[in-house]
Amino acid sequence: MPAHPARGPGSPRDHPGSPAVNTTPHLLIVGAGQAGAHLAGSARDQGWKGPITLIGGEPHAPYTRPPLSKTFLKGQTPLSSLALRSDAYYTQHRIDLVVDEHIDHIELAGDGTGTATAATGRRWRFDRLALATGARPRHLPIEHADLDGVLTLRDLHDAQALAQRLTTATALVVIGGGFIGLEVAATATAAGVPTTVVEAAPTLMNRVVSAATAKIVATAHRAAGVRIRTGVRPLRLRGTNGTITAVELDDGDELPADLVVIGVGAQPRDELARAAGLHCDNGIVVDAHCLASDGHTIAVGDCANLPDPSPASDGTVRLRLESVDNAVEQATSAAGTLTGLHRPYRSVPWFWSDQGNLKLQIAGLARPDDEIVLRTGRRPGQHTTLRYRGSRLVAAECLNSPADFLAVRRALGEETPLPRVTAADTGLSLKEHLAAARTPR
Amino acid sequence: MPKIFYTQPDGRQTALEATAGDSVMQTAVRNGVSGIVGQCGGSLSCATCHVFLAEENTDDFPPVGDDEDEMLDCAATERQDNSRLSCQLILREGQEVHVTIPEAQL
Ligand SMILES: Cc1cc2nc3c(=O)[nH]c(=O)nc-3n(C[C@H](O)[C@H](O)[C@H](O)COP(=O)(O)OP(=O)(O)OC[C@H]3O[C@@H](n4cnc5c(N)ncnc54)[C@H](O)[C@@H]3O)c2cc1C
Ligand code: FES
Numbered sequence: 145m146p147a148h149p150a151r152g153p154g155s156p157r158d159h160p161g162s163p164a165v166n167t168t169p170h171l172l173i174v175g176a177g178q179a180g181a182h183l184a185g186s187a188r189d190q191g192w193k194g195p196i197t198l199i200g201g202e203p204h205a206p207y208t209r210p211p212l213s214k215t216f217l218k219g220q221t222p223l224s225s226l227a228l229r230s231d232a233y234y235t236q237h238r239i240d241l242v243v244d245e246h247i248d249h250i251e252l253a254g255d256g257t258g259t260a261t262a263a264t265g266r267r268w269r270f271d272r273l274a275l276a277t278g279a280r281p282r283h284l285p286i287e288h289a290d291l292d293g294v295l296t297l298r299d300l301h302d303a304q305a306l307a308q309r310l311t312t313a314t315a316l317v318v319i320g321g322g323f324i325g326l327e328v329a330a331t332a333t334a335a336g337v338p339t340t341v342v343e344a345a346p347t348l349m350n351r352v353v354s355a356a357t358a359k360i361v362a363t364a365h366r367a368a369g370v371r372i373r374t375g376v377r378p379l380r381l382r383g384t385n386g387t388i389t390a391v392e393l394d395d396g397d398e399l400p401a402d403l404v405v406i407g408v409g410a411q412p413r414d415e416l417a418r419a420a421g422l423h424c425d426n427g428i429v430v431d432a433h434c435l436a437s438d439g440h441t442i443a444v445g446d447c448a449n450l451p452d453p454s455p456a457s458d459g460t461v462r463l464r465l466e467s468v469d470n471a472v473e474q475a476t477s478a479a480g481t482l483t484g485l486h487r488p489y490r491s492v493p494w495f496w497s498d499q500g501n502l503k504l505q506i507a508g509l510a511r512p513d514d515e516i517v518l519r520t521g522r523r524p525g526q527h528t529t530l531r532y533r534g535s536r537l538v539a540a541e542c543l544n545s546p547a548d549f550l551a552v553r554r555a556l557g558e559e560t561p562l563p564r565v566t567a568a569d570t571g572l573s574l575k576e577h578l579a580a581a582r583t584p585r
Numbered sequence: 586m587p588k589i590f591y592t593q594p595d596g597r598q599t600a601l602e603a604t605a606g607d608s609v610m611q612t613a614v615r616n617g618v619s620g621i622v623g624q625c626g627g628s629l630s631c632a633t634c635h636v637f638l639a640e641e642n643t644d645d646f647p648p649v650g651d652d653e654d655e656m657l658d659c660a661a662t663e664r665q666d667n668s669r670l671s672c673q674l675i676l677r678e679g680q681e682v683h684v685t686i687p688e689a690q691l
Contacts, residue, residue, distance in 0.1 A: 185617060189617075189619075208626045210625075210626060210628065211626065211628075214628070215628075222606075224604075225606070225607060225611065227615065228614075228615070229614075229615050229616075229617070230615040230616055232616065233615060233616055233617050236617070237617065468624060468625070468626070469624060472624060496625055496628065496630035496631075498628055498630075503628075503629070503630065503652070505630055523651065544652075545655075546629065546630065546632070546652050546655055546656045546659075547655035547656060547658055547659050549630075550632055550656060550659035550660070551659055554659070554661075575658065575659055
């Protein structure tokens with residue numbers, strides 16, 4: 145679909161880059177993170193001719209977040225190597241990158257054109273809007289969560305603060321046994337900071353991996369020195385002179401702490417979209433073409449609530465995906481929507497999490513009641529949990545088994561059937577099993 | 586300053602000046618060289634940074650590691666003797682590196 149000529153409010157003066165006579169419509173992307181940066185580049189690659197403005201509220205050019213809880217926190221990744229694109233890239237691709245401007249308000253006309261206003265008062269008129277505003281850490285409704293020494297981790301600023309604290313901390317309590325919490329725990333423990341993870345659910349990474357995988361992961365973390373407490377909740381935080389001293393648990397225990405990291409999930413940043421009148425429900429509701437309820441505005445990445453893109457899905461299940469893969473693949477699909485290619489977003493979702501020496505990779509989306517087939521690999525520490533829905537392979541959780549992960553990701557994409565009995569046979573590698581399944585008999 | 590020459594499957598070549606300490610993958614992705622995706626940012630999780638390394642550069646980098654080896658076996662384009670994951674090719678000052686990009690990464 146070609147973008148509409150500008151008829152929205154505001155004068156051409158609002159955006160010096162967009163010409164008064166609108167032959168080259170202006171694409172404005174709010175949110176300069178993984179999804180926004182990829183959308184800008186991909187729209188250009190796929191033929192968007194007009195000006196592209198990419199606006200971010202942080203004082204940095206788009207950067208990659210995964211190292212923030214891993215190598216960056218350890219001090220192994222310098223700041224300079226987090227950037228997703230070089231400065232020259234934006235110039236060469238005629239992407240006007242604006243950083244340190246937080247968009248506060250969007251006026252959206254019925255045809256998808258409008259004006260965005262930043263907190264500083266700067267305004268941009270657009271012919272087409274894309275929202276890539278990401279997510280923010282979920283708030284923990286607990287007493288004294290505002291004590292000094294209680295942190296969350298989402299952006300570079302948070303990571304720098306946490307890295308600084310870790311140099312002096314003597315007791316860290318991580319609230320939440322999800323990916324980020326466990327990554328921080330592994331990193332902190334390796335750096336010599338005694339660490340306890342508190343998870344309310346009976347197993348770690350409760351919503352995203354099977355109990356079988358969670359158990360192996362917990363064992364590995366314990367062996368590395370992380371203390372793990374499952375099935376207990378923090379009741380309140382205690383402090384002296386405004387600084388954290390302990391976490392009180394609902395089973396009566398009290399854990400001393402001079403540093404607390406809260407990692408209890410993320411919430412979509414959809415308030416701009418809501419205020420602009422777009423339908424939001426746990427994120428900005430979009431269709432398979434990444435179009436919001438007005439049929440014009442694009443939303444991508446962590447902020448979007450989308451139909452399950454898995455090849456096996458019938459599109460009725462909606463979800464939010466918080467992964468680099470989703471940010472990149474959804475943005476690629478959205479760029480096609482902007483330039484008229486109209487490819488619906490179809491992809492095998494995948495995710496990785498490096499927790500100390502553990503490499504966890506997940507391909508596909510499992511539901512809690514999907515059955516499991518466990519495979520042990522040839523190298524020590526290699527485990528793969530295959531998830532079956534009836535006779536159908538729907539996902540895999542791979543520990544230190546990148547080859548299995550790649551084999552399953554491909555099989556799910558091609559919808560190659562892999563019978564359960566075959567899968568259980570560890571005499572052949574998964575790659576070999578799948579190659580055999582692929583060969584027509 | 587290290588220099589990298591990327592050759593596309595159709596023979597087109599891009600030459601880039603790189604920064605020592607960065608990888609062949611990072612340099613490509615940051616500058617928009619098509620055909621190197623590098624989704625996992627170099628943490629050996631995606632195998633979307635597969636390249637064929639020129640013979641004259643074989644000894645310029647540490648040998649293929651265990652995870653890299655397993656992943657190359659399952660890369661989207663069939664592995665060859667000179668296959669590498671370019672995120673594992675960390676550049677040193679003064680190097681000149683030639684790589685060819687495979688047909689498919691995903
Ligand atoms: C610590 C950490 C570790 C992670 N590890 C992994 C991992 O190992 N593997 C994996 O697959 N994924 C991982 N993720 C998830 C992955 O980073 C996200 O899914 C991805 O960054 C989502 O991209 P996004 O562009 O949607 O959001 P973001 O990257 O969050 O970008 C959104 C940007 O929009 C900006 N913004 C928001 N509102 C406005 C506004 N009104 N005006 C201007 N700017 C605005 C924000 O400041 C932010 O910079 C991790 C995330 C974190 C935080
Ligand atoms: S960038 Fe992912 S394996 Fe190299």
